[in-house]
Each structure stands twice: as structure tokens, then as C-alpha cells.
Amino acid sequence: MSGLTHQDKDGRVRMVDVGNKPVSTRLAIASARVFMNQAAFTAIRDGAGPKGDAIRTAELAGIMASKRTADLIPLCHPLPLTRARVAIEPDETAQAFLVRAEVATDGKTGVEMEALTAASVAALTLYDMAKALDKAIRITDVQLEEKRGGKSGDYVRGTTG
Amino acid sequence: MSGLTHQDKDGRVRMVDVGNKPVSTRLAIASARVFMNQAAFTAIRDGAGPKGDAIRTAELAGIMASKRTADLIPLCHPLPLTRARVAIEPDETAQAFLVRAEVATDGKTGVEMEALTAASVAALTLYDMAKALDKAIRITDVQLEEKRGGKSGDYVRGTTG
Amino acid sequence: MSGLTHQDKDGRVRMVDVGNKPVSTRLAIASARVFMNQAAFTAIRDGAGPKGDAIRTAELAGIMASKRTADLIPLCHPLPLTRARVAIEPDETAQAFLVRAEVATDGKTGVEMEALTAASVAALTLYDMAKALDKAIRITDVQLEEKRGGKSGDYVRGTTG
Amino acid sequence: MSGLTHQDKDGRVRMVDVGNKPVSTRLAIASARVFMNQAAFTAIRDGAGPKGDAIRTAELAGIMASKRTADLIPLCHPLPLTRARVAIEPDETAQAFLVRAEVATDGKTGVEMEALTAASVAALTLYDMAKALDKAIRITDVQLEEKRGGKSGDYVRGTTG
Amino acid sequence: MSGLTHQDKDGRVRMVDVGNKPVSTRLAIASARVFMNQAAFTAIRDGAGPKGDAIRTAELAGIMASKRTADLIPLCHPLPLTRARVAIEPDETAQAFLVRAEVATDGKTGVEMEALTAASVAALTLYDMAKALDKAIRITDVQLEEKRGGKSGDYVRGTTG
Amino acid sequence: MSGLTHQDKDGRVRMVDVGNKPVSTRLAIASARVFMNQAAFTAIRDGAGPKGDAIRTAELAGIMASKRTADLIPLCHPLPLTRARVAIEPDETAQAFLVRAEVATDGKTGVEMEALTAASVAALTLYDMAKALDKAIRITDVQLEEKRGGKSGDYVRGTTG
Numbered sequence: 001m002s003g004l005t006h007q008d009k010d011g012r013v014r015m016v017d018v019g020n021k022p023v024s025t026r027l028a029i030a031s032a033r034v035f036m037n038q039a040a041f042t043a044i045r046d047g048a049g050p051k052g053d054a055i056r057t058a059e060l061a062g063i064m065a066s067k068r069t070a071d072l073i074p075l076c077h078p079l080p081l082t083r084a085r086v087a088i089e090p091d092e093t094a095q096a097f098l099v100r101a102e103v104a105t106d107g108k109t110g111v112e113m114e115a116l117t118a119a120s121v122a123a124l125t126l127y128d129m130a131k132a133l134d135k136a137i138r139i140t141d142v143q144l145e146e147k148r149g150g151k152s153g154d155y156v157r158g159t160t161g
Numbered sequence: 162m163s164g165l166t167h168q169d170k171d172g173r174v175r176m177v178d179v180g181n182k183p184v185s186t187r188l189a190i191a192s193a194r195v196f197m198n199q200a201a202f203t204a205i206r207d208g209a210g211p212k213g214d215a216i217r218t219a220e221l222a223g224i225m226a227s228k229r230t231a232d233l234i235p236l237c238h239p240l241p242l243t244r245a246r247v248a249i250e251p252d253e254t255a256q257a258f259l260v261r262a263e264v265a266t267d268g269k270t271g272v273e274m275e276a277l278t279a280a281s282v283a284a285l286t287l288y289d290m291a292k293a294l295d296k297a298i299r300i301t302d303v304q305l306e307e308k309r310g311g312k313s314g315d316y317v318r319g320t321t322g
Numbered sequence: 323m324s325g326l327t328h329q330d331k332d333g334r335v336r337m338v339d340v341g342n343k344p345v346s347t348r349l350a351i352a353s354a355r356v357f358m359n360q361a362a363f364t365a366i367r368d369g370a371g372p373k374g375d376a377i378r379t380a381e382l383a384g385i386m387a388s389k390r391t392a393d394l395i396p397l398c399h400p401l402p403l404t405r406a407r408v409a410i411e412p413d414e415t416a417q418a419f420l421v422r423a424e425v426a427t428d429g430k431t432g433v434e435m436e437a438l439t440a441a442s443v444a445a446l447t448l449y450d451m452a453k454a455l456d457k458a459i460r461i462t463d464v465q466l467e468e469k470r471g472g473k474s475g476d477y478v479r480g481t482t483g
Numbered sequence: 484m485s486g487l488t489h490q491d492k493d494g495r496v497r498m499v500d501v502g503n504k505p506v507s508t509r510l511a512i513a514s515a516r517v518f519m520n521q522a523a524f525t526a527i528r529d530g531a532g533p534k535g536d537a538i539r540t541a542e543l544a545g546i547m548a549s550k551r552t553a554d555l556i557p558l559c560h561p562l563p564l565t566r567a568r569v570a571i572e573p574d575e576t577a578q579a580f581l582v583r584a585e586v587a588t589d590g591k592t593g594v595e596m597e598a599l600t601a602a603s604v605a606a607l608t609l610y611d612m613a614k615a616l617d618k619a620i621r622i623t624d625v626q627l628e629e630k631r632g633g634k635s636g637d638y639v640r641g642t643t644g
Numbered sequence: 645m646s647g648l649t650h651q652d653k654d655g656r657v658r659m660v661d662v663g664n665k666p667v668s669t670r671l672a673i674a675s676a677r678v679f680m681n682q683a684a685f686t687a688i689r690d691g692a693g694p695k696g697d698a699i700r701t702a703e704l705a706g707i708m709a710s711k712r713t714a715d716l717i718p719l720c721h722p723l724p725l726t727r728a729r730v731a732i733e734p735d736e737t738a739q740a741f742l743v744r745a746e747v748a749t750d751g752k753t754g755v756e757m758e759a760l761t762a763a764s765v766a767a768l769t770l771y772d773m774a775k776a777l778d779k780a781i782r783i784t785d786v787q788l789e790e791k792r793g794g795k796s797g798d799y800v801r802g803t804t805g
Numbered sequence: 806m807s808g809l810t811h812q813d814k815d816g817r818v819r820m821v822d823v824g825n826k827p828v829s830t831r832l833a834i835a836s837a838r839v840f841m842n843q844a845a846f847t848a849i850r851d852g853a854g855p856k857g858d859a860i861r862t863a864e865l866a867g868i869m870a871s872k873r874t875a876d877l878i879p880l881c882h883p884l885p886l887t888r889a890r891v892a893i894e895p896d897e898t899a900q901a902f903l904v905r906a907e908v909a910t911d912g913k914t915g916v917e918m919e920a921l922t923a924a925s926v927a928a929l930t931l932y933d934m935a936k937a938l939d940k941a942i943r944i945t946d947v948q949l950e951e952k953r954g955g956k957s958g959d960y961v962r963g964t965t966g
Contacts, residue, residue, distance in 0.1 A: 004204050004215060005293045008729070011208070013218050013290075013700070015707055015728040019669055019748050025341055043165050047172075053539055054165060056335070057174050060543055061235050063337055064396050068233065072282050073289050074222050074708050078724050080400050082430060084337040085330070104341055106430075108726060108750075113289050116300075120281045121233050123303075128234050128274050129174075132166045135305060135316050139277075142284070142300035155296050169568065174539070176546055176567040180508055180587055186824055214700055217818070221704055224820055225879050235547050239563050241883050243913060246819040265824055267913075269565060269589075326526050326537060327615045333530075335540050335612075347663055369490065375861055376489070378657070379496050382865055383557050385659055386718050390555065394604050395611050396544050402722050404752060406659040407652065426663050428752075435611050438622075442603045443555050445625075450556050450596050451496075454488045457627060457638050461599075464606075464622035477618050491890070496861070498868055498889040502830055502909055557869050561885050591887060591911075648848050648859060649937045655852075657862050657934075687809050691816075698809060701818050705879050712877065716926050717933050718866050757933050760944075764925045765877050767947075772878050772918050773818075776810045779949060779960050783925075786944035799940050 006075045015075045018108040025106050026149035030115035032099040032123040032142040033091075040133035044097065044126060045090045054129045055088045055097070062086035062122030066103050069117045079107045081114060086122050099123050100145070110150050116142060167236045176236045179269040186267050187310035191276035193260040193284040193303040194252075201294035205258065205287060206251045215290045216249045216258070223247035223283030227264050230278045240268045242275060247283050260284050261306070271311050277303060328397045337397045343430040348471035352437035354421040354445040354464040355413075362455035366419065366448060367412045376451045377410045377419070384408035384444030388425050391439045401429045403436060408444050421445050422467070432472050438464060489558045498558045501591040508589050509632035513598035515582040515606040515625040516574075523616040527580065527609060528573045537612040538571045538580070545569035545605030549586050552600045562590045564597060569605050582606050583628070593633050599625060650719045659719045665752040670793035674759035676743040676767040676786040677735075684777035688741065688770060689734045698773045699732045699741075706730035706766030710747050713761045723751045725758060730766050743767050744789070754794050760786060811880045820880045823913040830911050831954035835920035837904040837928040837947040838896075845938035849902065849931060850895045859934045860893045860902070867891035867927030871908050874922045884912045886919060891927050904928050905950070915955050921947060 005016050036044070047054035063084045070078040083104040088097050101118035103111045123139045130137060147155040166177050197205070208215035224245045231239040244265040249258050262279035264272045284300045291298060308316040327338050358366070369376035385406045392400040405426040410419050423440035425433045445461045452459060469477040488499050519527070530537035546567045553561040566587040571580050584601035586594045606622045613620060630638040649660050680688070691698035707728045714722040727748040732741050745762035747755045767783040774781060791799040810821050841849070852859035868889045875883040888909040893902050906923035908916045928944045935942060952960040 004208055004290060006215070006218075006290045007208065011214075012729070012731060013215070013704060013707075015725065017727040017748065019726040019750060047165055047168065053172075053536060054167070054174070056536055056539055057167075057235055057543055060335060060396055060540055061233065063335075064393075064547070065233055067392050067400055068229075070711050071708075072222065072226055072229065072233075073286050074218055074704050075286075076289060077726065078711055078722075080402065080429075080724065081337065082341040082399065083339040085334070087334060104339065106341060107724070112292060113285065116285055116288065120285060120300075120303075124274065124277055124281060125234050125236075127277065128237060129165060129167045131273060135308070136318065137304070139281070139303035140301040142281075142303070143298070144296060147296070157297065173568070173570060174543060174546075176564065178566040178587065180565040180589060214697060217697055217700055218704055221701055221818060221879050224818075225708075225876075228875050228883055231550050232547075235543055238565065239550055241563065241885065241912075242820065243824040243882065244820060244822040246813070246817070248817060265822065267824060268563075326530055326612060328537070328540075328612045329530065333536075335537070369494075375494075375858060376496070378858055378861055379489075379557055379865055382657060382718055382862055383555065385657075386715075386869075387555055389714050389722055390551075394544065394548055394551065394555075395608050396540055397608075398611060400722075402724065402751075403659065404663040404721065405661040407656070409656060426661065428663060434614060435607065438607055438610065442607060442622075442625075446596065446599055446603060447556050447558075449599065450559060451489045453595060457630065458640065459626070461603075461625035462623040464603075464625070465620070466618060469618065479619065495890070495892060496865060496868075498886065500888040500909065502887040502911060553872050554869075557865055560887065561872055563885065590885075648852055648934055650859070650862075650934045651852065655858075657859070691809060691812065697816075698811070698818070701811075701879055705877065709877055712873075716866065716870055716873065716877075717930050718862055719930075720933060756936060757929065760929055760932065764929060764944075764947075768918065768921055768925060769878050769880075771921065772881060773809060773811045775917060779952070780962065781948070783921075783947035784945040786925075786928075786947070787942070788940060791940070801941065 015077060018077060021108040023106055023108055024149050026110045027104045028111045028115035029102045029146040030119040031145050032119040033096050033140050034123045034126050035096045036130050036137045037134040040130040041095045043133055044130050058122045058125035059086040059088055061125040062101055062118040065121035066114045066118035069114045073113050076113050077109050079105045081105050086118055097126055112144055112147055176238060179238060182269040184267055184269055185310050187271045188265045189272045189276035190263045190307040191280040192306050193280040194257050194301050195284045195287050196257045197291050197298045198295040201291040202256045204294055205291050219283045219286035220247040220249055222286040223262055223279040226282035227275045227279035230275045234274050237274050238270050240266045240272060242266050247279055258287055273305055273308055335397060337399060340399060340430040345428055345430055346471050347428050348432045349426045350433045350437035351424045351468040352441040353467050354441040354461060355418050356445045356448050356461050357418045358452050358459045359456040362452040363417045365455055366452050380444045380447035381408040381410055383447040384423055384440040387443035388436045388440035391436045395435050398435050399431050401427045401433060403427050408440055419448055434466055434469055498560060501560060504591040506589055506591055507632050509593045510587045511594045511598035512585045512629040513602040514628050515602040516579050516623050517606045517609050518579045519613050519620045520617040523613040524578045526616055527613050541605045541608035542569040542571055544608040545584055545601040548604035549597045549601035552597045556596050559596050560592050562588045562594060564588050569601050580609055593630060595627055595630055659721060662721060662752040667750055667752055668793050669750050670754045671748045672755045672759035673746045673790040674763040675789050676763040676783055677740050678767045678770050678783050679740045680774050680781045681778040684774040685739045687777055688774050702766045702769035703730040703732055705769040706745055706762040709765035710758045710762035713758045717757050720757050721753050723749045723755060725749050730762050741770055754791060756788055756791055820882060823882060826913040828911055828913055829954050831915045832909045833916045833920040834907045834951040835924040836950050837924040838901050838945050839928045839931050840901045841935050841942045842939040845935040846900045848938055849935050863927045863930035864891040864893055866930040867906055867923040870926035871919045871923035874919045878918050881918050882914050884910045884916060886910050891923055902931055917949055917952055
């Protein structure tokens with residue numbers, strides 16, 4: 001037995017049955033980092049001018065993508081999100097942007113994939129807006145930071161299993 | 162002037178005008194890496210059984226996502242892709258999966274974002290299928306490997322620009 | 323403090339948290355008017371022939387759009403609609419079509435945006451079908467007529483706040 | 484004969500045949516106005532703070548919606564947009580916001596519906612962000628301002644046909 | 645009176661009101677058969693090689709399509725699916741593939757259309773992958789096999805109503 | 806070698822490269838039949854009343870679905886359709902509805918899948934509207950009738966290949 005919940009007993013992939021799981025409040029926080037060269041970093045960081053804003057565009061793209069998760073990830077269950085927020089902050093020392101996405105639902109399964117999809121698409125949107133200035137941009141450390149609710153218990157990166 | 166092509170002269174974001182650019186063949190190759198613990202790595206690597214296949218599910222999700230890029234990335238132009246392929250290989254030493262996405266079009270603008278979106282969503286799908294076995298999975302090094310066609314010239318990671 | 327619920331305390335947009343709101347039955351009715359010239363008005367009004375029907379096409383487009391609201395309006399929550407209906411009637415005196423959309427859900431937040439999106443897309447579809455006959459068509463008075471359910475109380479246009 | 488190009492000779496609706504039309508550059512500009520009360524108008528107008536921005540959110544929603552037009556309007560042809568831009572300006576005297584959307588393509592048919600859809604969805608997004616402060620917001624004058632390219636000739640509102 | 649629940653009393657189509665129906669567990673199983681010539685049948689049946697798999701691609705496409713049902717079928721209610729599985733088996737004697745889709749929800753209305761959409765899209769995907777070898781492929785017997793839950797009672801094809 | 810164009814040399818599925826194929830006009834016609842009991846057949850056939858119309862709803866759903874084909878069928882190329890039309894006629898003798906979908910493009914690959922998807926979704930929509938009256942409805946004979954354009958030559962069902 002593989003331990004992969006997305007496969008049935010003869011190995012075929014499926015959307016797993018969550019019908020018997022109780023509805024509960026679930027939260028997930030995911031992050032990503034986007035490294036770019038000095039010219040691109042400065043342009044994006046300072047792009048928050050009076051009429052436009054690359055960072056806000058990326059945050060919004062992340063929020064919108066969280067609602068499309070079940071369309072993109074084949075075996076994800078569609079979930080009615082109750083909250084979504086993406087925050088991007090520059091890290092001067094690292095010459096990188098830190099993306100942090102928080103998503104919540106009252107549902108039968110968790111929202112890790114929704115938070116990770118939001119963080120990924122926000123990072124890709126930053127990439128898109130900076131790519132004319134740097135072709136070597138790198139998105140890295142797309143990962144789960146925190147997860148609350150559900151049978152498998154809470155998770156905080158670095159402190160638990 | 163910021164150098165950000167997605168902002169007009171007063172800073173407002175926009176989908177840039179590519180109307181005057183010629184149609185030409187354009188190719189992009191992007192990659193990503195997905196690190197996971199031994200249990201998850203083994204389960205995914207060996208999931209290629211007679212009736213199911215986590216890796217093939219992720220490859221297919223990446224191909225399908227490449228066609229949704231303009232829906233996800235706010236300022237991307239819709240492009241009629243002429244080719245898409247995602248290949249995922251296990252790296253035993255690193256205990257990671259390497260995702261490689263190739264996309265091509267005959268269009269007025271490049272397909273970097275399509276290749277990067279394909280690689281990201283394939284990586285997220287692997288994550289989804291392995292997350293029951295490892296909550297600390299990390300997607301990293303989402304980056305452009307190669308780009309051909311278009312006015313700005315070819316790019317091969319590590320050798321140019 | 324701006325009073326804008328879609329912004330957090332430092333002004334960043336977000337999908338607001340409705341996790342603690344109770345599920346209740348909510349209804350919204352929205353309307354729109356579409357003014358066009360005599361030739362276009364007559365063609366659309368009389369288009370209800372034995373085998374085709376511009377008005378019914380627009381009504382159906384409105385119903386379908388109500389289900390896409392959370393995809394279109396960035397900070398809208400996805401909601402499982404329990405009812406949707408769009409009715410379009412000609413107003414001979416005004417040489418206009420009146421669009422009326424009713425949408426309901428059992429959810430944690432209201433369906434005003436779903437009703438308004440349905441009315442808008444139905445109006446745009448009428449426009450599309452008549453535009454060969456009149457380039458000066460005008461969609462106007464897209465507005466909420468009635469709203470029931472939820473903490474903020476009922477609303478009927480012209481009678482309340 | 485009805486003059487409705489979206490109906491065939493026995494009245495059935497269809498997506499009309501544009502196969503024999505030449506590819507040419509086409510531009511459309513559409514506008515909309517959003518009227519709201521003083522509290523809502525001020526909050527939205529001044530929402531352009533350091534970290535959030537209701538107006539920019541609405542502009543971006545309009546750009547993204549222009550790419551979804553063929554999904555929403557049943558008989559619209561899918562078109563590869565080459566340019567999209569939405570600008571929203573406050574009109575102090577009218578206590579309203581003016582939405583202006585410009586869209587272009589190199590295609591076989593025009594982009595009026597894309598520009599009108601962008602203007603409508605941008606207006607609906609402003610509505611969504613202000614509705615907590617005013618339930619009587621009104622979207623009005625959704626209309627074509629200008630159209631260039633294509634066999635039927637140019638159109639500028641107020642000066643032609 | 646027509647008996648068509650999707651039409652209101654004056655005949656206009658609508659998404660019917662399910663607001664007063666209780667939430668209950670609902671299951672539907674649908675099937676389809678895909679007939680093709682010997683060359684195509686053999687190629688698809690044996691396509692389950694070490695690195696690719698036409699049948700698994702079609703199964704996955706069916707699962708993903710089940711989540712898009714309300715986008716495709718105009719008067720379907722959006723439903724949060726709790727389970728989805730598509731299995732395709734070759735029938736040597738008939739030189740056909742049998743598609744079987746199972747879908748479940750906890751909702752106010754049934755999931756027959758979700759199961760039928762999954763079966764149809766899985767069948768179309770098989771068709772797409774085999775069409776280079778046979779232009780006369782035929783998809784047939786798309787039908788409901790079983791339905792459980794909801795007021796109208798259980799249904800098993802061949803034994804009831 | 807399997808002969809399956811959607812698999813590369815090591816068997817992995819992909820969206821095949823059509824970059825070197827010339828753009829040409831391509832047409833496809835697909836059909837489907839929907840069998841139902843007398844009560845359902847009569848209700849749908851006579852549903853073409855003054856204000857509603859089950860058949861026209863299904864035709865429109867088919868047209869809209871043709872534009873979503875590349876979203877549904879994993880390895881289909883996105884194509885800019887230039888024409889789409891779905892016609893449904895009752896067959897009194899067979900107590901069935903005949904669905905016929907015609908789709909055209911100027912593109913690098915054919916539109917068989919678009920026509921077949923249109924016919925399938927139109928048939929499913931008829932099913933949805935009649936299912937309250939008959940749980941045993943059967944969609945059958947989803948097949949290609951005609952195909953024109955492209956290197957592989959024309960095809961007319963029953964006369965060629």
C-alpha cells in the first residue's frame with residue numbers, strides 16, 4: 001500500500017471521499033520567495049506609485065487564483081472559501097520578495113492547496129511584471145507555513161512533524 | 162521611468178500593446194524542483210503502477226494549466242499554444258522531483274509565463290498527492306531554463322543575460 | 323478608517339472573513355436597462371420566432387454568468403447558488419429592454435454581486451446581438467432592487483437607506 | 484429578415500461565420516459611470532493609500548474580464564487580445580467614477596464586446612468594494628465610445644451613425 | 645403544464661429553486677461506451693506503458709470535468725463535490741472501452757449531471773487520443789446507472805422507473 | 806510504436822507540436838442522438854413556447870461549450886473558432902432528438918473535438934432539462950459526420966476511411 005490517499009486500492013487516481021468528514025473551520029498559510037536582480041527588485045519595490053502598483057497586482061492575482069484551485073489541481077475538492085489574503089513584502093537584504101497567503105474555509109477538507117496556489121500565482125505575477133528586467137528570476141521556497149483545523153491536527157512549520 | 166513594461170507613463174498597470182510585433186515561433190522551457198521526505202518521495206516515485214500514476218497526473222495538470230495562463234496571470238496575453246509537454250523525473254540523490262515544462266506558440270509575444278505556470282502547477286499537483294505523507298514539502302527553483310524566438314533574443318540559463 | 327470592508331487595517335485589499343457569519347437564506351434582485359434605436363429594438367423584440375430568440379439567449383447568458391461571479395469580481399466569495407432567474411421585457415415607450423435578475427443562496431454572505439453580474443451580462447448579450455443595427459446602444463441603471471437576509475437587514479430600492 | 488446577424492435564416496442563434504473576413508487591427512473604447520453617495524465616493528476615491536487601492540483593483544478586474552468575454556457572451560468569437568487597459572477617474576462634480584476601457588486585437592472581428600465587458604466588470608468591482616457604504620449605487624452609461632478597424636468603418640460616439 | 649422543472653409558469657427557463665430542500669448525501673454513477681476500430685482499440689488498450697497512459701489521461705479529464713459541470717450545463721446548480729472517480733476498462737469482445745464515473749456530494753440537489761459530464765468528457769478524451777487512427781469512433785450509451793439520496797428516491801438502471 | 810500522436814517516443818502524453826503545420830480553413834460536423842420516454846420527448850419537443858425553449862437552451866449550451874473544448878480535453882490545442890452552430894431536431898419515429906454541431910476555424914489543427922464537445926454538451930443539456938420526467942434517458946451515437954481541411958484530407962461518414 002502506497003499511503004497515497006489519491007489512489008484507490010488498485011492504484012487508480014481519484015478525488016478522495018470526504019463525505020463522512022465533518023465540516024469545520026480550516027486555515028492555511030503558505031509562503032513563497034521571489035529572487036531577482038537589483039534593477040528588477042528596485043523597480044517592483046518602488047512601483048507603488050500614485051497610479052499603479054506591481055505588488056498589489058500580484059497580491060490580487062493570488063487571491064483570485066485561490067478561488068480557481070480546484071480547476072487547476074486535478075484531485076482537489078471545490079471548497080467555498082470564507083477568507084483570502086495575500087501580502088507581499090520586499091526583503092532588502094535578500095533582494096527578494098516574500099509572498100504570504102492566508103486562506104480559510106468552513107469545509108470538509110483543508111485549504112493547504114488553496115494557500116499554496118495563491119502564493120504560487122502571486123509569485124508568478126511578480127515574475128511576469130519584472131521579467132523584462134531580469135530573465136533569471138527564481139521563485140523558491142513555496143511551502144506551507146501553518147495549518148489549523150481538521151482531523152490531522154495543527155501544523156506550524158519548524159515546530160511540528 | 163521604472164522600466165516595468167506593464168505600467169504606462171503614469172504608472173497604471175495594463176496589458177502591453179503587442180499589436181505591432183510580428184508573429185514568430187517562440188519556445189520556452191521552465192523547470193521546478195519538489196523536495197519531500199523519504200516516505201513521500203518513494204510513494205510518488207513508485208506510484209507508476211499498472212493503474213495509476215501520480216507523476217503522470219502532475220504532468221497532465223501542468224499541460225492543462227499552460228492553457229489557462231492568461232486566466233491566472235492578470236497582464237498575460239492570451240496565446241494559441243502549438244505545443245506543450247511536461248516531464249517529471251525523480252532525483253534519487255536529492256530526494257526530489259525535477260519538473261521540466263516546454264511550451265511553444267506562433268505568436269506576438271513569448272511563452273515564458275506559460276512554461277512557468279505549467280511547471281508550477283505540475284509541482285503543486287505533486288505536492289497535493291504527497292501531502293498526506295509530508296507536510297513540509299518544498300517547491301523550489303521555479304525558473305526559466307531556455308527561451309527562443311522574439312526580438313529580445315535567445316536565452317539559455319547560465320550562459321546569457 | 324475608510325469604511326471599506328475589502329481593505330485591512332493597513333489598506334491592503336482582501337477577501338473579507340465571513341467564517342463567523344451564520345449560514346442563512348439570502349436573496350437579491352438586480353435590474354438593468356438597455357436602450358437602442360428603433361430598428362434594433364424591433365428586431366430584438368420580435369426575435370422570439372419559432373426557432374431562435376435573442377431575448378432568451380440573453381436571459382440564459384445572465385443565469386450562467388451569475389455562477390461565474392466569484393471568477394470575475396476579485397474579492398467576491400464563491401457561493402453555492404440555490405436559484406437564478408433572469409427576465410427581460412421590452413418597454414415600448416422607452417424603446418428599451420428591462421432586465422431583471424433574481425438570485426438566491428443559503429450562505430454566509432449576500433448575493434447582490436451575483437444578481438448584478440447576471441443583469442450586466444444579460445444586458446451585454448442583448449447589446450452583442452443588436453450591435454450590427456445600432457452602435458450607440460446604452461446599458462444603464464444597473465442597480466440593486468431588493469435584498470433579503472443577512473445581518474444588515476432587508477433593502478428595497480426607494481423605500482430604505 | 485430581422486437584420487440580426489446572430490440568427491440564421493430560420494431564426495436559430497449561432498456564432499456567425501467570420502472565416503472569410505480578413506485579419507486586421509481593431510480597437511474599441513468603452514466607458515461606464517458609477518454613481519454612489521458621498522461616503523462611498525470619498526472612501527473609494529481616497530482608497531489609493533500606501534498599501535491598497537480600490538480603484539486599481541477594479542481596473543485590474545476589468546482587464547482580466549476582457550480576456551473572458553467569449554466565455555460570458557454566448558455568441559462572441561474568442562479573440563487573441565493584443566492590448567487592454569482600464570482607467571478609472573473620479574468626477575467630483577457628479578460624485579461618480581468614470582470607467583474607460585481600451586482593447587485591441589489583430590483579428591477577424593471587432594472587440595467592442597471585450598471593451599464593454601471590461602468596463603462593466605470594472606464598474607461592478609467598484610460597486611462590490613463600496614456596497615457596504617451605499618446600497619443604492621448605480622452603474623450607468625455603459626456604452627461604446629470609439630471603434631476602429633474592420634469593414635463597417637470607424638465610429639466615434641456623437642459624431643457618427 | 646409541461647412537467648419541465650427548468651421552466652417557470654410562463655415557460656421561461658431558470659435555475660430551479662432548491663433553497664428549501666434539505667442537504668443530504670447524494671451519489672450518482674454514469675457510464676458511456678466508446679467503440680473504435682482494431683488499430684485504435686489496441687493502441688489505447690496497450691497505451692499503459694512505462695511513461696504514458698491514454699486511459700489514465702481520460703479518467704483524469706473526466707474527474708476534472710465533473711468539477712466544471714455547472715459551468716457547462718446552463719441550469720445546473722454549483723455543488724461542492726465530496727468524491728469523484730472515473731474508471732475505464734477495455735471490453736475485448738465489443739472492441740470498446742467502458743467508462744464508469746461515480747460522483748458524490750452533500751448537497752441540496754443530485755449529481756447525475758456531474759457523473760454524466762465526467763463520463764462524457766472521459767469518452768471524448770479517449771476519442772481525441774485515438775482519432776488519428778480511426779475517424780469513425782462512436783461514443784454511445786451515455787446513461788445513468790445508479791442514483792442514491794434525495795427526495796425522488798434511489799434508482800438503479802434496469803430495476804426501477 | 807503505438808501510432809498514438811499524443812504520446813512521445815517514451816510514451817509520455819503531450820500536446821503535439823502543430824507549429825510547422827500551415828494555417829488553413831477547417832470545418833467539422835458532429836452529431837449525437839438523445840433517446841427519452843414519451844412524456845419527456847413531448848415536453849421537450851413542445852417546450853418551444855412563447856417564453857422558454859428547452860431546445861434553444863441546449864443549442865446555446867453546445868455553442869458555448871465548443872469554446873471551452875481546450876479547457877476540457879487535456880491535449881487539445883486552443884483554437885480561435887470562426888463559426889459555431891448547433892441545431893437540434895426531434896425525430897418522432899425514434900422518439901429521440903438529433904443534435905448536429907458545426908464548427909469552423911482558420912487554424913493549424915482540426916476542430917473535430919470542438920464539434921464533438923458541442924454535440925455532447927447540447928445532448929447533456931437536453932438530458933438535464935428532461936431528467937425529472939425520465940431517469941433512463943440515453944445519449945448515443947456521438948460521432949463525427951464530416952471534416953474538411955487539413956493534411957489528412959476530407960472525411961464524410963459512411964463514404965470514406
